Amino acid sequence: MKDPSPPAAWREATIHAAYVRIAINLAQTLGLDAGIRNPEASRMVPLLDVVPLLKALGVENNPYLGIHLGKLVPASAHGALGYAVVSSATVGQAMDTLSRYVGMRNRLFNFRFNKKDGESTLIVTPRIHLGPYRTFTEIASALSVFKMVQGIAGDSAAAEMIMETSWENATDMQIPMQVRSQCQRTTLRVPAHIAERASHTADPKLYVIACRGCEEELAALDGNISARLRAMLPDVNQQWPTLKQAAAHFAMSPRTLIRRLVTEGLTYQALLDEAKGELACWYLSNTSLPIGIIASKLGFLDDANFSRSFKRWTQRSPSAYRKEHTSKSVTQA
Secondary structure, three states: OOOOOOOHHHHOEEEEHHHHHHHHHHHHHOOOOOOOOOOOOOOEEEHHHHHHHHHHHOOOOOOOHHHHHHHHOOHHHHOHHHHHHHOOOEHHHHHHHHHHHHHHOEOOEEEEEEEEOOEEEEEEEEOOOOHHHHHHHHHHHHHHHHHHHHHHHOHHHHOOOEEEOOOOOOOOOOOOOEEEOOOOOEEEEEEHHHHOOEOOOOOHHHHHHHHHHHHHHHHHHHOOHHHHHHOOOOOOOOOOOOHHHHHHHOOOOHHHHHHHHHHOOOOHHHHHHHHHHHHHHHHHHHEOOOHHHHHHHOOOOOHHHHHHHHHHHHOOOHHHHHHHHOOOOOEOO
16 A cells, blocks of 8 residues: 655755745745745745645646746845855855755755866755656756856856756756756756856855855754754654653753754744644645544544644645645545
8 A cells, every 4th residue: 555645855844945935926926826824034944845835836747937936046045055155266166165055055956066077067966855846846946056156157158058957858948058958967067167267256255254154054954953853753653752752762851852942942842733734734635535544644533633723723624625735636545
């Protein structure tokens, strides 16, 4: 029997809220119900949170909407990463900086920097399994990053760059770079003479400050207890650990776990509610599981308790939500 649960990696914090907000604005501009609320400004969001938005945008059937989204992302949305890139001494250093710090804003993909054979490259590879959302997210992620390199080098230099894409269909990217489709991996190729070119926005002092900010933000993300908790709710056995069990998993006392969460402005119950709400929305819109089975999977003793909680989370009943968001093809239990 096929497991109807979403991939565990979709519960990890992988997308910065700034990008999600831009995607929500795109949906609203297109006259669509985004299906989700604007996330907190400084938060990393799990892919599972964004699935209703991706469905509203119809990206499974129109992945090239990612072109539009990628172009909408301003440099300011990248935070300290954007400042570090803009203030880099050369185009090549900007590419290297992107590869080192992109994880502070986007953990869906890895960007690997290479310098050899007379060129510098940025190679894009998925960090997690993205299923039907890979092409859209890869296009949007690659364009938003490559656009920064283009901005530093200038359009005339960008015309000498090659953007290889792994996407099946050739499409007009409407960018100054040369575009090649159906390649093995999505890659930005920059000739050595451009990669070594001094950036007209170089600022050594700002670069040091911005890189320090990136390091601190990455360290904070990696040490973020709430992000680590979100990834284990539910656990590998699809059980919902108590506060005591969760604390034991991290080799700390419940009191210490509570204190750590308070410093991040959260409570354990709030994280539980969030995780259960995410999975409830997934099961209702992507499977035909009876509501009673979903309630049991989420640790509720009966349908009534689940319905009350779900209405508190979404302002809709489970049946109303399912009617609004059911996928055309659902998974049977």
